[in-house]
Amino acid sequence: MDMGLRNGFIFIFPCVLALSVSVSGRPATFLEDFRITWSESHIRKLDGGRAIQLVLDQNSGCGFASKKQYLFGRVSMKIKLIPGDSAGTVTAFYMNSDTDRVRDELDFEFLGNRTGQPYTVQTNIYAHGKGDREQRVNLWFDxxxxxxxxxxxxxxHHIVFYVDEVPIRVYKNNEARNIPYPKLQPMGVYSTLWEADDWATRGGLEKIDWTKAPFLAYYKDFDIDGCPVPGPASCATSTGNWWEGTAYQALNAMEARRYRWVRMNHLIYDYCTDKSRFPIIPPECMAGI
Known part of the structure; x- marks a missing residue:
């Protein structure tokens, strides 16, 4: 077991295998499971395709996507973000239904900052075409x-965003209360690196410094475990999938403590408490964890 103590809070993490396993049980490499969606010259494959480097410069950013879509499951990547002055840049890792009118989407967006300031991760959830559910957390490490x-x-049962096995965001299935929940549309796995200095850092006050370019982010250990679409129609509804098991239907006691710690110490924005945008609290905000 790996153990760390940060800000008086003890983290205990299981040992992580050096190589992730994809849906089919084989080692996952970038070329096997993903395709480049734009600016191929700005994505460089490393270590035989087991890792990649994303490049942002004044000519272009870049992006990639999974070759398949998935309905339920777990996706994860190991990412090393842009060092130094990254203000105005956004590195994103997300799932998207690729449907224009009624979009489902689950977002990690890493917002760059000036040197010495912590990285901010923004999460957002679109369900049945409705988004505007942003939350922001300052990461507690470099x-x-x-x-x-x-x-x-x-x-x-729910959607959970984890950082190193620490839950930072929970969105429960509350369809019984007429709250939309993404469960009908499969989603692909995407990542992009691009310039967004009109909003990304301090609401657009901090602009990108192109003298620091190229901006480089690194990815490895691409791990997708879910129901591929097209695929067996019974997969997504099966209660036998490990991610539908009792242990994954709600946060356990340790996860709940970690979640509260993040919310108390590192949450810097929550749409649920933004009365200027939402004078009436959105119904999903009262669902708890």
């Missing part, structure tokens, strides 16, 4: 110094 694991867990 996200550019080493790789860290970012995970999206998605089942019939």
């Amino acid at each position: 996200a550019a110094a080493d790789f860290h694991t970012y995970t999206i867990m998605w089942n019939h």
Whole structure:
């Protein structure tokens, strides 16, 4: 077991295998499971395709996507973010239904900052075409110094965003209260690196410094475990999938403590408490964990 103590809070993490396993049980490499969606010259394959480097410069950013879509499951990647002055840049890891009118989407967006300031991760959830559910957390470590694991867990009960196995965001299935929940559309796995200095850092006040380009982010250990679409129609509804098991239907006691710690110490924005945008509290905000 790996143990760390940060800000008086004890983290206990299981040992992580050096190589992730994809849906079919084989080692996952970038070329096997992903395709480049734009600016191929700005994505460089490393270590025989087991890792990649994303490049942002004044000519272009870049992006990639999974070759398949998935309905429920868990996806994760290890990412090392842009070091130094990354203000105005956004590195994103997300799932998207690729449907224009009624979009489902689960977002990690890593917002760059000036040197010495912590990275901010923004999460957002679109369900049945409705988004505007942003939350922001300042990461409690240097996200550019080493790789860290970012995970999206998605089942019939809830969606959980994890950072190194620490839950930072929970969205429960509350369809019984007429709250939309993404469960009908499969989603692909995407990542992009691009310039967004009109909003990304301090609401657009901090602009990108192109003298610091190229901006480089690194990815490895691509891990997708879910129901591929097209695929067996019974997969997504099966209660036998491990991610639908009792242990994954709600946060356990340790996860709940970690979640509260993040919310108390590192949450810097929550749409649920933004009365200027939402004078009436959105119904999902009262669902708890």
